[in-house]
Amino acid sequence: RKKVTVGTIRSLHKKNEPITVLTAHDFPSALAADISGMDIILVGDSLAMVSMGMEDTSEVTVEEILMHCRSVARASKASFIVGDLSMGSYEISPEQALATAIRYVKEGRVHGIKLEGGAEMAPTIKRITSAGIPVLAHIGLTPQRQNALGGFRVQGKTSAGALKVLEDAKAIEEAGAFATVLEAVPAEVAALITKELSIPTIGIGAGNGCSGQVLVQNDMIGNFPPGRFLPKFVKQYGNVWGETIRAIESYKSEVKARQYPAVEHTYPISDGELESFQA
Ligand code: KIV
Numbered sequence: 001r002k003k004v005t006v007g008t009i010r011s012l013h014k015k016n017e018p019i020t021v022l023t024a025h026d027f028p029s030a031l032a033a034d035i036s037g038m039d040i041i042l043v044g045d046s047l048a049m050v051s052m053g054m055e056d057t058s059e060v061t062v063e064e065i066l067m068h069c070r071s072v073a074r075a076s077k078a079s080f081i082v083g084d085l086s087m088g089s090y091e092i093s094p095e096q097a098l099a100t101a102i103r104y105v106k107e108g109r110v111h112g113i114k115l116e117g118g119a120e121m122a123p124t125i126k127r128i129t130s131a132g133i134p135v136l137a138h139i140g141l142t143p144q145r146q147n148a149l150g151g152f153r154v155q156g157k158t159s160a161g162a163l164k165v166l167e168d169a170k171a172i173e174e175a176g177a178f179a180t181v182l183e184a185v186p187a188e189v190a191a192l193i194t195k196e197l198s199i200p201t202i203g204i205g206a207g208n209g210c211s212g213q214v215l216v217q218n219d220m221i222g223n224f225p226p227g228r229f230l231p232k233f234v235k236q237y238g239n240v241w242g243e244t245i246r247a248i249e250s251y252k253s254e255v256k257a258r259q260y261p262a263v264e265h266t267y268p269i270s271d272g273e274l275e276s277f278q279a
């Protein structure tokens with residue numbers, strides 16, 4: 001498979017071929033995404049929850065995300081890697097954001113960065129892209145701002161809300177983002193915004209009219225204990241959690257019953273060695 005670049009993303013969009021995006025946070029999850037042919041691997045700050053057990057994304061630091069980025073980068077041969085800028089590492093000024101973005105490239109070994117926010121982030125997106133770092137924008141529901149949004153709520157449900165998301169989309173396109181994530185927006189609104197833009201939209205909870213889709217890998221492979229809240233848009237394509245528990249429980253009962261290790265898992269001794277050892 002050929003290395004995916006922003007040029008590849010642009011040509012997929014031009015051909016109207018959906019762009020596939022999946023999160024990864026470590027070496028094996030990135031290897032799986034890369035081998036399966038994901039166009040883009042996102043080291044999302046959702047790793048705060050799915051791999052660090054944090055309550056939300058506000059706690060995870062730049063250093064922590066960078067460590068995950070490096071592991072992902074080691075695994076990925078062809079996918080385009082994007083790292084999520086950590087909350088607090090880019091909002092203060094375009095200069096702060098550019099300095100952080102440069103760290104993501106140099107230390108995290110990513111190809112591009114993602115940041116949350118619409119029109120108000122346009123100068124920041126312009127600054128980062130002008131330094132040659134591709135920016136994936138993220139509008140609609142922006143989880144880092146959940147406290148201001150009043151929780152994880154669908155955005156753009158009213159005509160005023162929809163207009164706001166459209167204005168954000170236009171502003172970040174103008175600022176030079178190569179694509180934008182569109183999260184938790186009614187399908188009709190997302191489809192309309194997608195038609196209005198020249199850059200691709202990557203939907204999550206935004207229906208089938210986007211230019212591509214993104215999901216959190218743990219969610220879609222079912223690698224999380226049952227009972228955890230999953231948003232409506234998540235489709236579980238596997239049950240990795242169930243398979244993991246089954247395997248570990250089998251191991252436990254075989255060890256307890258002295259069935260494991262069996263002869264085939266055991267090293268033999270050379271002829272005559274045991275006698276000399278015992279003597
Ligand atoms: O952090 C994340 O995983 C994300 C995607 C769900 C878009 O931002």
Ligand code: NA
Binds near residue numbers: 044045046084
């Ligand atoms: Na994120």
